[in-house]
Structure formats: structure tokens, C-alpha cells
Amino acid sequence: MREKIHIYHTNDVHSHFEKWPRIRKFLKERKALHEANGEDVFIFDCGDFVDRWHSFTEGTLGKGNVELLNDAGYTAVTLGNNEGLTLPHDVLNHLYDEAEFDVLAANLYLPGGTRPSWALPYQIYKTSKGTKIGVTAATAYYRPLYKLLGWELSEPLSELENQIAELQKQADIIIVLSHLGMHDDQKIAENNPRVDLILGGHTHHVFMNGKKVNHTTLCAAGRYGEYIGYIEGEVDTKNFNASLFETAVLDSPPNAAEYIKDLDEIGKDLLQTEVVTLPEPLDYSWLEQSDLPAILCEALYKWCKADCALINSGLILSALEKGVVTKYDLHRMLPHPINPCVVELSGAELQEVLVKAEESGLSELEFQGLGFRGVMMGKFVYHDIEYGKDGRSIKIAGAPLVREKIYHLATLDMFTFGVFLPPIKNARSKIYYLPEFVRDLMEWELKQRYK
Known part of the structure; x- marks a missing residue:
């Protein structure tokens, strides 16, 4: 009788x-079913299971x-950028202390080139027969950001080639x-024909029945737990049939609503630390000037x-x-895992940013991603920037903008990753502040104002 294995995978649950x-x-239920039939089951997560937007x-x-x-x-699981870059060093270093699964992250190192003890x-894994x-893993190559948090990353594709070469022997x-994302997964498959399966994530892509690249089957299950990936494999023939289960049509346990509510309540209880006492309410608006964005x-x-923000x-x-x-109030108001950033722009580039921010309709864009966990972009808000209606009479710190001058603009790291404001994405110099999120800055400012 041919040996059959069953593999389930998730990614980017966030x-x-x-x-x-x-x-x-x-x-x-599926694990119990397969094991009752004497067949081996493996369940993997491909990163970004942890996302600090949720109170729990x-x-x-x-x-x-x-x-x-x-x-x-x-x-086993691997790290996504949300595990790797939104947790302070000591927190990540102890995140998996109680894990009953393996953590695989071949390209994560401590300074000096040693591996953390918990990252294999x-x-x-040996089946019953x-x-x-052999399973290896790698996470997205945000090396400068990891460095700020006290980690080192090796280049993932070359690191994986080393690990795959070792696994070929064993x-x-x-x-x-x-x-790493869909495009890097394609490269791995093209350059490493001995790899049987690549379970992917990061770019939130979906392969309903897998994607065959030479010998290798690429698999991916979208985002937010919308799908669960499944591969039925015949060991002797190395035949792997990939598919996805849509979570929305699966049976829901009778206590699901209570279970979900309990997770939020646990988080809420843990976040009841008092930050400040306000003498008056503070409002917000996505379309008009308001207190909290300012x-x-x-x-x-x-x-x-x-120089400006x-x-x-x-x-x-x-x-x-x-x-x-x-x-908890600050987290509910600012759930985004977004960090402060300073970019260096010429006056001409800063003017281009402001014109696009004011006149492109960008403020009405609805989106999620790049750390943003809101609904729409909203009106742009400035500090020490005055924008004239014609887009030309711009003042920085009360003085007319000089096109040849270099300015340091404080902004959000998401603008350096996305295509919304190209001069910021392409800035000659970018300084990131980690591990602080924007809600940490809001807490700091409120404490200064309302001691």
C-alpha cells in the first residue's frame, strides 16, 4: 500500500x-481523522500569524x-515581518518559550552570526513508515530594520540554497x-529542482490548486485566514495534490462568537493601564481638521x-x-503596527509630495496594508508646513520653501514602502524608529500635555 501524507498550511492570518x-x-477534526486512518499529518504556518492590531x-x-x-x-511555523519587526528584541526572543511546535527561520541570526536557540x-520529520x-524556512529580507532591533538577516535565497543542499543529503x-512572497517563491522553485513543496506567504497571494514550477508545487492561502491550504501527498510517486478550503463555508463551533469575544476581553483587561486623565474630550475627523491627528x-x-511632519x-x-x-483606548484608536520615519528630501521633492497629497484625491483612497489597519487614507495633516492653494506658496517652519534646500520630513514608515508618495518611497536617506509605534508617540505626547 502506498504511503500517503497530509499537509495543512496557513499564512498571513494577521x-x-x-x-x-x-x-x-x-x-x-482533520488531524484526528487522518491519524485514525494511520496516516501522518503536518500543520504549518508561514508567518504573520501575530499582528498587534488585535487587543489580544x-x-x-x-x-x-x-x-x-x-x-x-x-x-512548525516560520516568522513573518509582523513577528520579526513589530516586537522588541527581548519580546521576540521569548515569544516561543512555551511553543509546542518548531520555529524554523534559517536566515535569522543574532549579531555576530550565531543563531537564536529557538530558531532552527x-x-x-520522520513519518510512521x-x-x-525535511523542512526549512526563511523570512522577508528587511535587513536594515531587523538590525535596528538587534537581529541580523542573511539573504534568504542563498540561505535557503545552503539549507536545501543539506536536506538533499538527509x-x-x-x-x-x-x-518571501510569490516572486521569490518562483525563483526558489526554478533554482532548486529538488524542492517538492513551497508553502508561501507575505504577498497574500492565492493558489487555489497550487502552481507547478518544474518539479516543485507552489502553495499559498491568501490572507486573514480566508483559506486553509491542504496537500495530499503520495510519498512513493512524489505526487502532491494541492487545494484550498474556504474558511467561511466550514462548520462553525457553537461557541464561536463567545470565543472571539473572549479573546478581545482578555486583551482589553490586560491593557487597562491608565495613561493620562483628559480634562476635555479630543475628537477626530478623516476629512476635516481635528484634534487628534494634529x-x-x-x-x-x-x-x-x-524640520516638519x-x-x-x-x-x-x-x-x-x-x-x-x-x-486599551490608545490601541483602539491607533491599532496600526506603523513606525515613525524621517526621510531626507529636497525642497522640490517635498513640494511634489505635498501637491500629490493635496490634489491627487489620495485622501479618499480606501486601503489596508503596509501596517495600516484603518479604512481610508484621510486628509493629510502637517506640522510646520503651510500649503498654499496654488501648490506654489509653501512655507516650512514659517519660511518659503527653497527647492534646492534639503529638508528632513518626519512621516510614517508605510509611505516609504508604498507607492502613494513616490519621493518618500525613493528618498535618498531614510531613518526608521523601532520599536516605537505611532500609538507610543501619542501616549508620550498626551503625557507631556496632561501631566
């Missing part, structure tokens, strides 16, 4: 726990997410857990010690009432 009760139920993740600093993965019976370059399944089947923009300006008002998702403000 703490979207509204889908989790169905995912959990499905994985537990924020309150537990990701350790609650690890408990969920334990409970669902995962075999690969692992070999003795087949050796394993019958080779699997890569990739948080306060945040000034906080960014002062924190970064820049720019944010989008869509960052603010709730008002603050008069009275006690807690960390």
Missing part, C-alpha cells in the same frame, strides 16, 4: 481571530497567539516555508526632531473621551 474558531475546529495580541505581546497555535496542533535552520521530510521530501503629527515632529488623518480610528485614558 490575528484575524474571527476566522480562528472554524480553522481550529477544522484542523483538529497586543495585551499578550503575541504569547496568546502561540497558545492558539499550540492548541490547534501545529507542527531546518527540521527533519520512516520517510524523512531527507526524502523537501518542503520550504516561505515568507496632536499625533506634532508628536511625530518632536519625537523625530525633524506629515501624516494621514485616517490613522485615527476613535475619539478620546474626557477622563481616564487607558492603553
Whole structure:
């Protein structure tokens, strides 16, 4: 009788726990079914399972997410940029202390070139019939940002080639857990024909029935737990049939709503630390001038010690009432894992940024991603920038903009990653501030104003 294995995979769940009760139920039931039939089951996550936009993740600093993965019976996970770049060094270093699964991250190092004890370059799993399944993994190459947090990254494609070469000597089947994105996964398959499966993520792409590249099958399950990936593999023939289960049509456990609510309540309870007491309420608007976006923009300006500052008002998702403000209130208002950034622009480039911000209709754009967890971009808000209606009479710190002068603009890291404001994305110099999020700057500023 031919040996059959079953592989389930998720990626880019981003703490979207509204889908989790169905995912959990499905994985537990399927695992029990296969094991009852004497067949081996492996469950993998390809990164960005942790996302601090959710109060449960924020309150537990990701350790609650690890408990969920334990409970669902995962075999191994890899890091996404949300695990790697939104947690301070010591927090990430202890995130998986209670993990009952392996953490694979071949290209993550400590300064000096040693590996963290919890991050394995690969692992070999042996089936009940003795087949050796070698699994390695790599995360997206944001090396300068990791460096700011006290980590080192090796270039992922060359690192994976080294690990795959080692696995070729030891394993019958080779699997890569990739948080590199669709295009890099294609390159891995083209350059490493001995790889059998690449389970992908990062770019939130979907392969409904996998994608064959030479010998290798590429798999991906979208984002936010919308799909669960499944591969049925015949070991002897190395025939892998990939498919996706749509989570929305799976059976929901009877207590799903209560389960989801409980996670939020746990986070809320953990975030009840008092930050400040407000003598008056502070409002917000995405389309008009309002209190909270202006306060945040000034906080960014002062924190970064820049010449001027720019944010989008869509960052603010709730008002603050008069009275006690807690960390939960600030998290609800600013859930985004977005960091401060300073970019160096010429006056001409800064003028181009402001014209696009004011006159391109960008403020009405609805989007999510790049750390932004809101609804729409919203009106752009400035500090020490005056924008004339004709786009020409611009003042920086009260003085007319000089096109040849170099300015330091405090802004959001998402504008350096996205295509919204090209001069910022292409800036000659970028300084990132990690691990502070914009909500940390808001807390700092409110404490200064309302001691």
C-alpha cells in the first residue's frame, strides 16, 4: 500500500481571530481523522500569524497567539515581518518559550552570526513508515530594520540554497516555508529542482490548486485566514495534490462568537493601564481638521526632531473621551503596527509630495496594508508646513520653501514602502524608529500635555 501524507498550511492570518474558531475546529477534526486512518499529518504556518492590531495580541505581546497555535496542533511555523519587526528584541526572543511546535527561520541570526536557540535552520520529520521530510524556512529580507532591533538577516535565497543542499543529503521530501512572497517563491522553485513543496506567504497571494514550477508545487492561502491550504501527498510517486478550503463555508463551533469575544476581553483587561486623565474630550475627523491627528503629527515632529511632519488623518480610528485614558483606548484608536520615519528630501521633492497629497484625491483612497489597519487614507495633516492653494506658496517652519534646500520630513514608515508618495518611497536617506509605534508617540505626547 502506498504511503500517503497530509499537509495543512496557513499564512498571513494577521490575528484575524474571527476566522480562528472554524480553522481550529477544522484542523483538529482533520488531524484526528487522518491519524485514525494511520496516516501522518503536518500543520504549518508561514508567518504573520501575530499582528498587534488585535487587543489580544497586543495585551499578550503575541504569547496568546502561540497558545492558539499550540492548541490547534501545529507542527512548525516560520516568522513573518509582523513577528520579526513589530516586537522588541527581548519580546521576540521569548515569544516561543512555551511553543509546542518548531520555529524554523534559517536566515535569522543574532549579531555576530550565531543563531537564536529557538530558531532552527531546518527540521527533519520522520513519518510512521520512516520517510524523512525535511523542512526549512526563511523570512522577508528587511535587513536594515531587523538590525535596528538587534537581529541580523542573511539573504534568504542563498540561505535557503545552503539549507536545501543539506536536506538533499538527509531527507526524502523537501518542503520550504516561505515568507518571501510569490516572486521569490518562483525563483526558489526554478533554482532548486529538488524542492517538492513551497508553502508561501507575505504577498497574500492565492493558489487555489497550487502552481507547478518544474518539479516543485507552489502553495499559498491568501490572507486573514480566508483559506486553509491542504496537500495530499503520495510519498512513493512524489505526487502532491494541492487545494484550498474556504474558511467561511466550514462548520462553525457553537461557541464561536463567545470565543472571539473572549479573546478581545482578555486583551482589553490586560491593557487597562491608565495613561493620562483628559480634562476635555479630543475628537477626530478623516476629512476635516481635528484634534487628534494634529496632536499625533506634532508628536511625530518632536519625537523625530525633524524640520516638519506629515501624516494621514485616517490613522485615527476613535475619539478620546474626557477622563481616564487607558492603553486599551490608545490601541483602539491607533491599532496600526506603523513606525515613525524621517526621510531626507529636497525642497522640490517635498513640494511634489505635498501637491500629490493635496490634489491627487489620495485622501479618499480606501486601503489596508503596509501596517495600516484603518479604512481610508484621510486628509493629510502637517506640522510646520503651510500649503498654499496654488501648490506654489509653501512655507516650512514659517519660511518659503527653497527647492534646492534639503529638508528632513518626519512621516510614517508605510509611505516609504508604498507607492502613494513616490519621493518618500525613493528618498535618498531614510531613518526608521523601532520599536516605537505611532500609538507610543501619542501616549508620550498626551503625557507631556496632561501631566
